[in-house]
Amino acid sequence: MRFTPEALLDALLSAEPRLTTEAPRDCRGLYGLIDHEGLLRYIGSTSSANETLHKRIHQRHRTGSENTSHYFSHMYNTGRMWRDRDDATTKSDGDIAKRLRNEFISDHCRAVWVALSDDRNIAALEAEVLAIAPPDAIAWNNRGMAPYAEPGELVDATLRRLGLSDAELAALERQRRRSLGENIHPAPPSSRRPPVSSMPKGPFRFIALDVETANNDRGSICQIGLACVREDNSIETWMTYVDPQVDTWLWSGLHGITKDMVQGAPTFAQVLPVLEEALNGHIIYQHSGFDRSAFAAACSHAGRAMPPWEWRDSVRVARNAWPELKGNGGHGLASLKVHLGLDFTHHDACDDARAAAEVVLRAEGFQPAVRAKPAKAPDIQIDEFDVLEEFSDGSVARASKQTKKTPQERYSAGPERRLGISTVTQGNLDNSHIYLREFFEKFPADAIGGSNRAEAAPREISVDWGGETVVVTDLDGKKKFFRKRGWVRSFFERNGVAAGDQVAIDEVAPYRYRISRVTS
Known part of the structure; x- marks a missing residue:
């Protein structure tokens, strides 16, 4: 495309709004933030050399502090999503409100972007685009609008998805009242954490499971996702965040989960009994050996025995079903996403579990009868460290780094x-x-x-x-x-x-x- 200010502005105005998590992780450029009403309200850029579009949009604007230049966070610091980050007395309630806000933005807001090469003067191009942008498209820039009133019905929809406890809902109501200027005293401290959200009810043919971790310690599980496959091959998903109670977070840039996001979430020791009750007696699929080894490590940390589940590996299923991918993209989820045309967000535990379940169903010759989520736009990026190899002694190692392929090479598998x-x-x-x-x-x-x-x-x-x-x-x-x-x-x-x-x-x-x- 031409890189004139007019062409760049037109590209932002005409682009199809996308989920914030889909913002590219490997490039910079110009971007726009779309509000819950579907309107472009802010135009910015990744002018800093160490920021990608994904980092700026999904992590900074969505999960950043509401009183700095993180515009999603600022504009939705309202109602039950409100917090005063400087008020230590309401921190516990405020952390729950911030988590709700992060999830609300993921559910109901969108973004657009134009990728630009690093050799371009991105900051200068941003200034030129802002100079000709219509006022409503940059209404948030420089705090040109006050935060929204709470979009109550949309917030309720996110709360239904999260399945928060009564205690957490009470904390959010206190935050709503505080946002209106009421002097609400903090709730008395409690050592109890919220209960784990209810599981889908079987029977199921099999269940696929995926986890994300905070750091290199496999026991630092911070998210668990399940995809439960019924007799008619429909898929019902379930997800919970988990507080790994660690200070070191190395993989937030990969999966977008941060320490702040899991504060107040149940611990692994609290989640495990719920999973045992729901999963015992079922076949459990993982995509590679990582998830089982992560569970084993987390059980060890919690002083619990590893559940005697029947684990199976959807990587092995894929190898048998599509042998032509060996040496030609491999059998990791990112490669199978391209080969099979799957729609999911990689490194989201719920989506990855659903993708593993779909791989098994495709190998069996079935199409899933029902999708648990609306289809998301495919992402053709091949993850360099997608498949993990499990050896006979139970140890796990990452597969060798794949060579980046041209679009033509990426599609040569089918x-x-x-x-x-x-x-x-x-x-x-x-x-x-x-x-x-x-x-x-x-x-x-x-x-x-x-x-x-x-x-x-x-x-x-x-x-x-x-x-x-x-x-x-x-x-x-x-x-x-x-x-x-x-x-x-x-x-x-x-x-x-x-x-x-x-x-x-x-x-x-x-x-x-x-x-x-x-x-x-």
Whole structure:
């Protein structure tokens, strides 16, 4: 794309809002923050050389302090999500409110971004974009708006998902009243932690389990996710944060979980009895040997015996089902995400557990009957340390670092088929679109939506067009072209496409496509 201020602003204004956790972890650039009403309210940049888009958006703005330049935190420091970080007497209640706020932002706010290379003067480009941005798009900049009144129904929705205890809900009500200026005395101290949220009720065919840890100690479990597969192959998920009670947090940049987020969460010793009651007698799948070894270490720390569960490894299932991936991306979740077209956020315990369950179902020849969450946009990044190898003595080691692949190499694992060839018209060049009508029926029906974004399809496809990032979009069923079109002009320019030239669209994996210019 052109890197003029006008083009960059247009890219931010027209970009499809994405979850904050999906912000790229490996690049910098310009970004915008979207409020709970779906409106762009802030434009910023990762001008600092040591910050990525993910770090700035998902970690700083979402989980940072509400009285600094962390705008999500500031704008939603309200109602039951309010805290005064300088008031030590209400810290316990305030920590619960901050956790709610972090989760609310993840649930109901979004972000957009434009990745820029490090050799560009990002700070200067930000200033130029801000100078021409419409006022409502930068309403939060420089504290131009007061924090919102609490969006009560949306907060309630997040609370239902979290399943907080009565004690935690009472703490949030105290914070709401404090936000209104009432002098509410702190609750008397208690050594009790909140109960663990209720588990899905079986019977289940099998259960997939995944954990995230705070640091290199496998026993420092900070999140546990389950995906429970019923007889009809529907999947019901469950997740809890866990307070590992450690001071060292090395992996927050990987999974986004911080010490502040788990304050007040149950300890592993409190979670384990609930898991034992729910999981005993079931087959438990893990993706590699890490999760079982983490449980063993956490049980040892807690002075508890390891539950006698029947563990199985979905990596081994994947190796048997898709042997062609050996040496060609491997059988880690990130690679299988590309090969199978799975939709999940890697390094979220709940999503990774669901992905492991889907791997088993795909290997059995089934499609999951129900998704526990709305489909998320695919991320084609291959994690360098995704699969862990378990040896006969029970020890676990990370697999060797994978070589970064080009988009073409990343997609070479699956069989390709040509959907069709489209002849480019002058209208295509002028309006940045590509007609797909000659072979439109070959695209999956659940990726075809209506004529506007309000009628978007329930599932998206990804399109590799040769650029640095893969485009994630659905299809406009009326006009019969890709709904997201900002990349098309760059594709034409990059490939020197003129009126009368032809472009080919190939399916390289389920819901994954590659577009290229046809050369003689």
